[in-house]
Amino acid sequence: MTAALEDELSYLPRPPLPIPASAKPRDAEDLGKSSFSGVHPMSSPSPPSPTAPPSPSLGAGSSPWASPATRPPSVITVRELWVWAGKKAILSDINLDFAEREVTAIIGPSGCGKTTLIRTLNRMTEVSPGLKVRGSIQYKGQDIYGRAVNPVLLRQRVGMVFQRPTVFPLSVFENVAFGLRLNRESRDVVETKVVDSLKRAGLYEELKDNLHRSALTLSGGQQQRLCIARALAVNPRVLLLDEPTSSLDPSATQKVEDLLFELKREYAVIIVTHNMQQAARVADRTAFLYQGKLIEVDETKRLFENPREKLTESYVTGRFG
Amino acid sequence: MAVANPTLAFGEDLSYARGRLLVRLGVDRVIGWVLLLAFVIVLFPLVDMLGWIAERALPTFTWATLADNQIGTGGGLHSMILGTLLILGLSTGIATAIGVLAGLYTAEFAPRRVAEVGRLGGYLLAGVPAIVLGYFGFYLLVLYTGWNYNTLAGGITLGIFMVPFIFRTTDLAFTNVPHDQKEAALAMGSSRWQYLYRVAFPIAMPTMLSGVFLAMALGLGETAPLLLTAGWSNTVPTNLLEPTGYLTGCIWNFYDFPSTFGHYQTLAFQAAFLLIVIVVILNVSVQVIAEHYRRKLRGLFA
Numbered sequence: 001m002t003a004a005l006e007d008e009l010s011y012l013p014r015p016p017l018p019i020p021a022s023a024k025p026r027d028a029e030d031l032g033k034s035s036f037s038g039v040h041p042m043s044s045p046s047p048p049s050p051t052a053p054p055s056p057s058l059g060a061g062s063s064p065w066a067s068p069a070t071r072p073p074s075v076i077t078v079r080e081l082w083v084w085a086g087k088k089a090i091l092s093d094i095n096l097d098f099a100e101r102e103v104t105a106i107i108g109p110s111g112c113g114k115t116t117l118i119r120t121l122n123r124m125t126e127v128s129p130g131l132k133v134r135g136s137i138q139y140k141g142q143d144i145y146g147r148a149v150n151p152v153l154l155r156q157r158v159g160m161v162f163q164r165p166t167v168f169p170l171s172v173f174e175n176v177a178f179g180l181r182l183n184r185e186s187r188d189v190v191e192t193k194v195v196d197s198l199k200r201a202g203l204y205e206e207l208k209d210n211l212h213r214s215a216l217t218l219s220g221g222q223q224q225r226l227c228i229a230r231a232l233a234v235n236p237r238v239l240l241l242d243e244p245t246s247s248l249d250p251s252a253t254q255k256v257e258d259l260l261f262e263l264k265r266e267y268a269v270i271i272v273t274h275n276m277q278q279a280a281r282v283a284d285r286t287a288f289l290y291q292g293k294l295i296e297v298d299e300t301k302r303l304f305e306n307p308r309e310k311l312t313e314s315y316v317t318g319r320f321g
Numbered sequence: 322m323a324v325a326n327p328t329l330a331f332g333e334d335l336s337y338a339r340g341r342l343l344v345r346l347g348v349d350r351v352i353g354w355v356l357l358l359a360f361v362i363v364l365f366p367l368v369d370m371l372g373w374i375a376e377r378a379l380p381t382f383t384w385a386t387l388a389d390n391q392i393g394t395g396g397g398l399h400s401m402i403l404g405t406l407l408i409l410g411l412s413t414g415i416a417t418a419i420g421v422l423a424g425l426y427t428a429e430f431a432p433r434r435v436a437e438v439g440r441l442g443g444y445l446l447a448g449v450p451a452i453v454l455g456y457f458g459f460y461l462l463v464l465y466t467g468w469n470y471n472t473l474a475g476g477i478t479l480g481i482f483m484v485p486f487i488f489r490t491t492d493l494a495f496t497n498v499p500h501d502q503k504e505a506a507l508a509m510g511s512s513r514w515q516y517l518y519r520v521a522f523p524i525a526m527p528t529m530l531s532g533v534f535l536a537m538a539l540g541l542g543e544t545a546p547l548l549l550t551a552g553w554s555n556t557v558p559t560n561l562l563e564p565t566g567y568l569t570g571c572i573w574n575f576y577d578f579p580s581t582f583g584h585y586q587t588l589a590f591q592a593a594f595l596l597i598v599i600v601v602i603l604n605v606s607v608q609v610i611a612e613h614y615r616r617k618l619r620g621l622f623a
Contacts, residue, residue, distance in 0.1 A: 122508065124504065124507070124508055127503070127504055127507055129433075151510075152510045152511075152512065153510070154510075155507070155508055155509065155510040156509075156510040159508070159509075160508040162501060162504065162505060162508075164501060166499075166501040166502060166504070166505035168502065168505070168506070168519070168520050169520075169523055169524055169617065169618050169621050170519075170523075178506075178509055178511075178519070179509045179510060179511075181519070182509065182510060182511050182512075182515055214617060216617075216618065216619060216620035216621055217620065227505070230509065231508075231509070234509070234510065
């Protein structure tokens with residue numbers, strides 16, 4: 001698959017003047033207010049799968065993609081991934097596909113490598129020294145650990161939200177504008193995208209009267225949704241969420257989960273969670289990791305109700321972990 | 322001592338302490354007194370010294386003390402105040418520029434080993450006696466350059482004296498920024514410098530500022546390195562390559578004049594008084610500024 005302009009990770013300079021026609025509708029749409037039209041917003045060369053995105057009202061278990069044949073195209077492909085910390089393998093031989101417009105949950109007991117796995121997907125493993133990553137991870141056909149790939153571009157396409165809300169000590173507005181400012185976007189673009197992202201994250205109504213208050217004054221749940229808005233502002237294709245609700249109370253958790261149903265209309269969402277009920281509620285597909293190995297990955301409903309592996313069954317029925 | 326209340330059963334009287342408990346309470350009280358005594362001893366010299374200096378400096382302290390140069394047995398501290406501010410400005414500028422950049426390097430850019438060696442170097446430099454630095458400055462900036470005693474040499478030497486304090490606090494300030502802030506910034510696709518400039522800088526600001534002000538307060542009190550580099554003069558310097566006076570030097574020069582030249586001693590006390598006032602202003606302003614930043618960052622370190 002050839003990468004669209006926006007998805008080209010090794011493309012450093014600003015886009016040249018003749019913008020490919022395919023890029024235009026997406027830009028135009030993004031500058032509009034909110035694009036919950038259900039239309040696939042990406043300039044992907046391959047047309048979106050004819051299967052309609054699932055309606056949020058459908059439960060997670062009732063994903064319409066029953067068989068692999070009708071699944072949407074995968075945006076991230078992990079092949080033979082090993083991660084080493086010294087002599088210890090944190091992840092061994094992971095093979096996994098993450099599809100567009102799906103929520104994939106990664107579950108497993110503490111220390112099984114869930115967090116490391118999603119951190120490899122936008123090269124955040126490089127920030128913690130001492131980790132060796134081997135194998136291939138492809139984003140739209142490009143090896144993200146390839147020499148030409150610029151991690152800055154990768155991280156804009158593959159956004160990440162952490163376990164603890166990590167708002168910057170700036171105003172609400174500036175938090176969301178952060179990534180846009182890094183790219184030196186014009187004032188108008190920043191303004192539009194900030195409002196748009198806050199709307200998508202369901203924060204706009206709560207905060208619109210005071211976008212310039214310090215983000216540190218928000219509640220934990222609002223801070224976490226602000227982090228999501230911040231990640232959305234730079235137009236990611238994939239959103240990585242590392243236990244995004246583990247520090248939130250139930251009602252804030254509910255709001256974040258509702259948000260995921262909205263987000264998956266446009267993004268591939270990958271969520272790490274230690275909470276199996278959460279995986280069952282939000283995920284289309286679920287991957288079970290145990291001691292650094294991928295034990296099983298399947299449609300969420302099947303994985304929970306009729307797992308193929310004995311280990312998965314003991315875990316999802318709460319016999320360990 | 323309280324007597325047990327007879328209407329209560331044994332052990333139920335909560336106001337009647339006996340035995341081991343009584344000993345524990347006694348020890349607690351004694352320790353409280355000892356700590357109070359130590360606290361008083363700490364504060365006593367400060368209060369006593371302030372009174373002692375004020376008593377000698379203030380009765381003759383007039384506008385002329387600030388506005389006149391010292392001439393013969395008369396005059397004021399004008400040139401020394403300007404000299405002090407000039408040297409302090411030079412040294413603070415030099416030390417802040419170099420110290421902050423070096424601190425940023427060890428905190429964010431340097432490989433771990435290099436950073437450790439650099440920090441050790443900072444500690445060592447901070448421990449070098451000021452007079453040794455002064456001698457170094459004298460050799461390099463006074464003799465070797467052939468400039469003779471001059472203000473610039475004083476500023477540079479004092480800057481070298483101040484650098485390690487600013488370097489260390491900057492390094493500390495940036496390494497103490499919560500790691501998840503860095504991860505979040507990098508995950509947004511910012512470069513290291515963008516992270517430092519946009520996220521870490523405001524967080525590190527209060528600590529960095531305290532470092533700069535601490536270094537200024539320390540530098541303000543240094544005498545030896547200046548005597549060896551800036552020399553002495555009782556007129557306002559017209560350019561940086563002339564010697565200049567400074568408040569600490571005034572004390573050094575005049576403290577042991579016989580009382581027949583009482584005015585000299587008074588000048589020394591007035592210089593001491595001014596030094597203390599400047600230190601107090603520095604300390605208060607750093608508190609105010611740091612508090613302003615801390616207010617903005619409330620909730621970040623929770």
